[in-house]
Amino acid sequence: MSGMFNDVAVLPLMPVEDDHDTGGFFAAARRGELALRFCSECGQLLHLPRQVCFACGGARSEWRAVPGRGRVHAWTTVTHQVHPAFPTPYTVVLVDLEEIDARLVGSLPGEAELEVGQPVRVRFDRAPDGTTVPNWEVEA
Amino acid sequence: MSEALSHRDRCAIAGIGATEFSKDSGRSELTLAAQACRAALQDAGLTVADVDGVVSCDYDLVSYGAIADALGIADLTYWGQTGPGGSGPCAMVGQAVAAILSGQATTVLVYRALNGRSGRRYGLGAPDPDARVGGRGAYEEFFAPYGLVTPGQFFALLAQRHMSTYGTRYEALAEIALACREAANRNPAAQMHERALTLEQCLAARPISLPLRLFDFCLETDGACAVVVTSAERAADCAQPPVLVRAVAQSTGPRVQPGVMYPMLMRPDITVTPSQTVARTLFSRAGLGPSEVDVAQIYDCFTITVLLQLEDYGFCAKGEGGAFTESGALRPGGALPINTAGGNLSEGYVHGMNHVLEGVRQIRGTSTSQVTGAEVSLVTSAPPPGTSALLLVRG
The missing domain is CATH 3.40.47.10 (Thiolase/Chalcone synthase)
Structure with a gap:
């Protein structure tokens, strides 16, 4: 599913994009897609992503686009700054994806007012060099 | 098997x-x-x-x-x-x-x-602001770009989820900090020996990563154990009364996830830790159950870490850690006195090796907060990614 890009001047702590097991996640994000890794042989979701399948033992797996909608699972508002790249306050959110049994992390500005189960949708935060990280925002 | x-x-x-x-x-x-x-x-x-x-x-x-x-x-x-x-x-x-x-x-x-x-x-978080994060099997690229960079933030997520799922009150977390501090006040070797702590101070303390506040965090310590x-x-011929390893166990639980800590957030229920499976193995190997434990040193990098373990080791049901804690169970004379030297929260943060020493003292009868007649002493280590635990008894 293609989603909205959000061009940002700085993307703090940019991800490694060429890892054998996880690189496809960020390659998909550059295309505006939220993608997870699945076993090509038995269909098992492999999240966090890795090539080999724990269910059937296969080593062929593929990236499939998944719906960019989710619900809030938990959050914390960080008020004590420990890392120079992340001015406080900001809110780290855990998101349960809709329609698929997987969870991802996001970051919202300030002290976000959230509730468990609240709907959120994906957004693609893109740095000037093209590096892109899926992030989440509260559904309007 | x-x-x-x-x-x-x-x-x-x-x-x-x-x-x-x-x-x-x-x-x-x-x-x-x-x-x-x-x-x-x-x-x-x-x-x-x-x-x-x-x-x-x-x-x-x-x-x-x-x-x-x-x-x-x-x-x-x-x-x-x-x-x-x-x-x-x-x-x-x-x-x-x-x-x-x-x-x-x-x-x-x-x-x-x-x-x-x-x-x-450790609390400063590892990543260098100029370096890319992730790769090498640590899976940091799924967490650090969002500002999830310290263990305290990780445990704050667990605390928030526990509170919203089970109605756990902040006062329950504060009670864990207070129980540890009371023990430290009796232990001259503890870093917080001379520092009193009240519930009011806990409630008013500055927030670090909500719902966790200052006194929910362990100390930072120089030291060795x-x-x-x-x-x-051989121990029977040594200088001290022997303290037997009744049982020891390690466990990852199912779908442990890779990396060290943050990937555990991908498990189905983040309020359940590998302490649940380690407890089963430990008590089975020991031929004992939670009701036979006289005193426990529960790993306490944060207060919430203790609360989750109390449930996972079976001292109370899942979701009832708050009520169990607020009943006064963790204090001297309670159902389960814990961290009797002060723990990571108030004795010192020697990564829980200090907990092993205090578990031994309780069996020897030499703790500064001695549980009278203690015969079964539990020591636990940190939950993520896998964990370990120890039951000590008299020789």
Whole structure:
């Protein structure tokens, strides 16, 4: 599913994009897609992503686009700054994806007012060099 | 799976040793480790000449070669390392037991040394702002770009979820900090020995990563702890009354996830830790249950870490940790006095190796918050990624 890009001047702590097991996640994000890794042989979701399948033992797996909608699972508002790249306050959110049994992390500005189960949708935060990280925002 | 051979009561902790706990030790981790090891040997009535094995965790900066050389060990025939710092101490004792019962060593030093305040501070988070994060199997690229960079933030997510799912009150977390502080106030060796703490101070403390506040966080400590593990027969001839390893266990639980800590957030229920599966193995190996535990040293990097473990070890049902804690159970005379030297929260943060020492003191009857007649002493190590635990009994 293609989603909205959000061009940002700085993307703090940019991800490694060429890892054998996880690189496809960020390659998909550059295309505006939220993608997870699945076993090509038995269909098992492999999240966090890795090539080999724990269910059937296969080593062929593929990236499939998944719906960019989710619900809030938990959050914390960080008020004590420990890392120079992340001015406080900001809110780290855990998101349960809709329609698929997987969870991802996001970051919202300030002290976000959230509730468990609240709907959120994906957004693609893109740095000037093209590096892109899926992030989440509260559904309007 | 075939049944494991039993190690029940076949090995003992014969000696314990520690340095002072401070904010600035003024010496290297190697010096701290060597001093704690020598203190443990002296306590046991043994000498360096008796030692043929060492075990540490893989965060320790003091290598097996360094400690062997610093102590002047003639020939090390066994060395081993367990997982990361907090999950390590009970597993480290377990590895010493394994080495002894497999004939690879007779007397094993288990140590943890760190300059946790004056040296590298864990709470600052690892990533360099200019470097890309992730790769190499750590999976940080799924967490660090969102500002999830410290263990306190990780445990705050668990606390928030527990509170919203089960109605757990902040007062329950504060009670854990207060129980640890009360014990530290009776322990002259504790970093917080002279510092009183009240519920009002906990509630008003500055927020760090909500719902967690200042006193939900453990201390940062320079110091070292060590124990001597040997066979039960040999321990019977040592200087101290032997404290037997009734059982020791490690567990990852299902779908452990890769990496060290943050990937555990991908597990279906983040309020359940691998302590739930380690408890099953531990109590089964011991032939004991949670109701027979007289006193417990529960790993406390954060207050919420304790609350989750109380449920996972079966001291109360899942979701009832708040009510159990607020009943006063964790205080002296309560159903389960915990962290009787002050724990990581108020004695010192020696990554839970200090918990092993206090578990031994309770069986010896020498704690500054002694539980009268304690016969079964539980020690736990940190939950993520896997965890470990230890049950100690009288020899």
